[in-house]
Structure formats: C-alpha cells, structure tokens
Amino acid sequence: MDIPRHWRLKKQRYALVGEVCEHCDAKLFPPRDICPECGEEAKTLFQFSGKGEVYSYTAVYEAPEGYAEQAPYTLAMVKLDEGPLITAQLTDLGAQKPAIGMPVEMVTRLLRSATDERGMLIYGYKFRPAVAQVA
Amino acid sequence: MSKVIIAGIGQTPVNEQWDVSLRELGLQAIEAAMQDAGGLRPTALYVGNMLAGTLSRQAHLGALLADFAGLIGIEAATIEAAGASAAMALRVGMLAVASGQVDAALVLGVEKLSDQVPAQVESALAMGSDTDYEAEQGLTLTAQAAMIAQRYMHEYKVPEYGLAGFPLTAHANGAHNPNAMFRKAVKPETYAKAGMVSAPLNMFDVAPNADGAAALLLTRADLLPSGFPHPLVEIAGSSAVTDTLALHDRPDPLTFNAARLSVERACAQAGILPKDVDLFELFDAFSIYSALSLEAAGFSPKGEGWKWAQDGAISLTGELPISTLGGLKARGFPGGATGAYQAVEAVLQLRGQAGGAQVKNAKTALVQSLGGPASTAVTHVLRITG
Numbered sequence: 001m002d003i004p005r006h007w008r009l010k011k012q013r014y015a016l017v018g019e020v021c022e023h024c025d026a027k028l029f030p031p032r033d034i035c036p037e038c039g040e041e042a043k044t045l046f047q048f049s050g051k052g053e054v055y056s057y058t059a060v061y062e063a064p065e066g067y068a069e070q071a072p073y074t075l076a077m078v079k080l081d082e083g084p085l086i087t088a089q090l091t092d093l094g095a096q097k098p099a100i101g102m103p104v105e106m107v108t109r110l111l112r113s114a115t116d117e118r119g120m121l122i123y124g125y126k127f128r129p130a131v132a133q134v135a
Numbered sequence: 136m137s138k139v140i141i142a143g144i145g146q147t148p149v150n151e152q153w154d155v156s157l158r159e160l161g162l163q164a165i166e167a168a169m170q171d172a173g174g175l176r177p178t179a180l181y182v183g184n185m186l187a188g189t190l191s192r193q194a195h196l197g198a199l200l201a202d203f204a205g206l207i208g209i210e211a212a213t214i215e216a217a218g219a220s221a222a223m224a225l226r227v228g229m230l231a232v233a234s235g236q237v238d239a240a241l242v243l244g245v246e247k248l249s250d251q252v253p254a255q256v257e258s259a260l261a262m263g264s265d266t267d268y269e270a271e272q273g274l275t276l277t278a279q280a281a282m283i284a285q286r287y288m289h290e291y292k293v294p295e296y297g298l299a300g301f302p303l304t305a306h307a308n309g310a311h312n313p314n315a316m317f318r319k320a321v322k323p324e325t326y327a328k329a330g331m332v333s334a335p336l337n338m339f340d341v342a343p344n345a346d347g348a349a350a351l352l353l354t355r356a357d358l359l360p361s362g363f364p365h366p367l368v369e370i371a372g373s374s375a376v377t378d379t380l381a382l383h384d385r386p387d388p389l390t391f392n393a394a395r396l397s398v399e400r401a402c403a404q405a406g407i408l409p410k411d412v413d414l415f416e417l418f419d420a421f422s423i424y425s426a427l428s429l430e431a432a433g434f435s436p437k438g439e440g441w442k443w444a445q446d447g448a449i450s451l452t453g454e455l456p457i458s459t460l461g462g463l464k465a466r467g468f469p470g471g472a473t474g475a476y477q478a479v480e481a482v483l484q485l486r487g488q489a490g491g492a493q494v495k496n497a498k499t500a501l502v503q504s505l506g507g508p509a510s511t512a513v514t515h516v517l518r519i520t521g
C-alpha cells in the first residue's frame with residue numbers, strides 16, 4: 001500500500017532533508033517549494049542537523065490504526081536548531097520524563113507497523129534526549 | 136439583495152446509532168427541516184461530510200441523499216473541510232441562495248462514526264491533519280490538542296484545573312438538550328478525578344465521537360411561504376478562512392489566526408462587533424480550543440482566554456453564553472456534521488425555542504466551526520430580522 005508515496009518521502013524521513021530559501025535564507029521543513037517567509041521559490045535542498053528542543057509533548061494511549069504496538073508513546077513538537085517546528089515521537093527516554101525545553105536529537109526508528117498483509121513497515125525520524133556534551 | 140433566511144431546521148439525536156444507516160440519518164434530519172419550513176421544497180442540496188468515503192466506503196453523498204429523500208433531479212454535492220464541513224456547506228448554501236441561482240438550498244451535515252472501531256475513527260479523523268508530516272508520526276487530533284494545551288498552560292501559567300469551566304459549563308447546558316449525547320451536569324470533583332486521555336487533557340476535555348445529522352433549509356425572504364410560522368432568522372454574516380494545514384508550520388501554534396480573521400469578516404458583514412452578540416457557539420472539540428477561540432474572536436487578550444472559564448461568565452446567564460445546548464462536549468462530536476448542529480442550536484436560541492437552555496432575549500448569535508486546529512475556520516453571524 002502507498003509504496004510510491006513512502007518512497008517519495010524517504011529523504012525527509014531518513015535524513016531530515018528540507019529546503020533553504022535562496023532569497024531570504026529561511027530554512028524549511030517539510031519542503032514546500034514556496035517560501036512562507038518571503039513568497040519566493042525555494043527549491044534548494046538543505047539537510048537539518050537533527051538537533052533541537054521540545055516545544056511541547058503529550059502521551060498517546062489510544063493509538064491510531066497501525067501504532068497500537070508502540071502505545072503508549074510520547075508525541076512531541078520539536079523546535080529544530082535551524083528554526084522549523086516539527087511533529088515527531090520522542091524515544092529512548094528511559095527513566096527521563098519529557099519536558100518543555102529538553103534538548104533532543106534525531107534518530108531513525110520504526111514509525112508504523114504493517115496493518116494488513118500487504119502493509120509495509122514505515123521507518124522515519126524520532127527524537128531522543130540529546131547525548132550530553134563532553135566538556 | 137433579499138436576505139438569506141434559515142427557514143427550516145432539523146436534527147437527529149447525537150449518539151452511537153448502530154441501527155440507523157448513513158442515509159437514514161440524513162433523511163431524518165432532511166424531513167425534519169422541510170417540515171419545520173412549512174413544506175418548502177429545496178432546489179439544491181449541499182452535504183457537509185468528512186468521512187463517509189473512508190468509514191462507510193460511500194462517496195457521492197449528494198446523489199445518494201437527494202435520491203433517498205425523494206428529491207431526484209435537484210442539484211446536490213458534498214462539501215468537505217474536516218470538522219468544518221457542514222459549516223462550509225452552510226456557507227455554500229448561503230452563497231447559492233444569495234446569488235439568485237438557487238431559490239431554496241438544503242444544507243445537511245451528516246456523519247456516521249460508530250460503524251468502525253475507535254482506532255480506525257481516530258486514524259480517519261487524523262486525515263484532516265497533514266498525513267505525511269503529522270498523522271504519520273502517530274498524531275491524533277486529541278494528542279495535538281493536548282500538546283497545544285500543555286504549551287499554553289506552561290507559557291501562560293494556567294493553574295491545574297484552569298480549563299475545567301469549559302466542559303463543566305457545556306455539560307450543565309447539555310442537560311437541557313433532548314438531542315445531546317450526555318444530559319447530566321458534571322461536578323468539579325468528578326472532573327478532577329477523571330482519567331487522563333493525553334495529559335493534560337482528561338476525558339471531559341475531549342468531545343465524544345458520535346453519529347448525527349442536522350439540516351437547515353435556506354431561502355430568500357421574498358420566497359417564504361405565506362403564514363410562515365417562525366420568527367425570521369437571517370444569515371447576516373459569513374466567512375471562511377484557511378491557515379497552515381499543519382499546526383507545526385505556524386509562527387505561533389497557540390494562535391487561531393483563521394478563527395480571528397473569519398470572526399472579523401463575518402462581523403463586519405453584519406455591521407456588528409463580536410461584543411454585540413448574545414451567544415457564541417464555538418468549536419469546543421477540546422477545552423483548549425474554547426480558550427483559543429475566545430482569544431481569536433477578540434473576547435480576551437492572548438493567553439487569557441482560559442479566564443472566561445471561571446466564575447460563570449460563559450454560563451447561560453453570564454456575560455457571554457457559549458456551548459448553550461451542550462457544545463461538542465455534551466451534545467457530542469459528529470465529525471463533519473458538527474457545524475450544522477451548531478447553526479441549528481443557534482437558530483433555536485434566536486427563535487426562543489431552546490427550552491431550559493434558553494438565553495434570555497437572544498437576538499444575535501456568533502457560530503464558528505473549525506477544521507483541525509483552525510486550519511479552516513468558518514464563522515456565521517445569525518440574527519433575528521424584521
């Protein structure tokens with residue numbers, strides 16, 4: 001199901017590739033081709049560092065179809081260091097409680113399980129607590 | 136130009152109706168609205184629906200319902216704008232009648248959610264978000280609203296039960312609505328003990344999904360049948376506005392900008408200010424939406440909308456009654472049909488037919504429906520006319 005659609009999204013899902021506007025330098029994720037900041041065309045690819053901080057979060061117990069195996073999980077909005085805000089799950093939290101402002105970094109994980117016999121496993125970005133900087 | 140009048144209204148109870156099909160639900164509301172309008176026959180049908188294609192495997196609702204209602208031959212089509220579908224259908228009906236091309240437009244909101252299990256319904260409702268970048272991350276509309284609430288309460292130092300007044304008011308009002316899903320007031324202690332759905336939202340902060348259909352029959356004032364039995368309610372203002380589809384694409388996710396613009400435009404058309412209205416049927420799918428909608432409409436500065444939930448200011452006898460017949464919380468949330476219920480309820484208030492939930496001397500009502508977190512906002516001003 002939807003194989004071409006997921007294939008088209010692989011740069012975004014696996015490598016957080018968005019765009020940079022050559023006119024005003026705004027960094028865009030997801031890619032959207034017309035810069036929302038200045039209205040000009042923005043088609044130059046830009047790879048994000050994958051570092052950012054938690055803007056908000058919640059816990060999902062009643063998961064939508066295809067996500068039940070992962071429930072309960074922590075969903076968040078993450079403010080990337082380069083500017084954009086994105087929606088993604090938090091992972092590898094261990095005993096740590098999520099918090100607004102928590103520094104996080106991107107990892108690739110299983111996003112969704114197969115929901116029928118033709119279904120595919122979808123992998124993509126999630127965020128984990130940033131590994132502490134070595135002084 | 137002759138005024139566009141809401142001549143007839145009809146609704147089914149909002150509930151899980153396993154013994155009633157999508158088409159039967161629609162027919163019940165259509166028949167009630169046509170009867171209420173004194174037998175006026177529609178010449179067009181605009182159906183507000185979000186999920187029949189996904190949950191009932193049924194597209195082409197215009198032809199289906201015109202056929203099933205004995206109206207073969209009229210113009211008919213579906214209008215979809217997620218949770219604002221029926222409100223958008225009302226706007227399309229208004230435009231059609233105002234243009235002179237259509238003499239009597241039937242607007243039907245209909246949604247059948249109970250045929251599928253909750254996980255499927257949540258997935259289907261999440262299709263109204265950005266599938267590639269929101270839903271695919273495991274987002275539901277409830278989880279998204281929880282994240283808005285979490286950030287809002289953090290940024291504006293809202294106390295733990297600061298939003299409780301919204302669902303408590305809605306449930307107190309719903310007790311007077313025979314079509315509401317929940318007809319019992321809820322005590323603050325019960326709210327405080329309720330199970331968390333997605334923190335900080337508990338089960339009372341989330342409107343319950345249900346089946347329902349509501350209809351409105353529109354015509355021009357000069358085409359009303361003689362001896363028309365009701366006080367005349369006109370559509371005095373109407374505006375639909377979009378924002379970014381994905382919440383994360385907004386400069387400020389805590390501002391419902393489309394809701395603000397659509398209120399300003401609808402009120403300007405009606406020649407009023409928001410503060411002139413006697414009641415506000417807002418889209419309280421989640422308690423936090425009520426706070427943000429009040430701010431967007433200009434009733435509070437940013438970050439202070441939650442304060443309306445204190446001290447009865449939004450009760451039936453308060454300064455600004457909201458969710459007067461239970462809102463989405465107590466009446467229930469029939470997906471894309473919701474906007475038709477909100478408009479029908481406002482008409483009941485303006486006609487003085489709201490029973491125990493009647494707002495005294497209600498002359499003007501503001502009615503607003505949202506698709507997602509105000510990715511679409513549709514606002515109408517309804518008022519009693521001479």
Ligand SMILES: [Zn+2]
Pocket residue numbers: 021022023024025026035036037038039040042
């Ligand atoms: Zn730009």
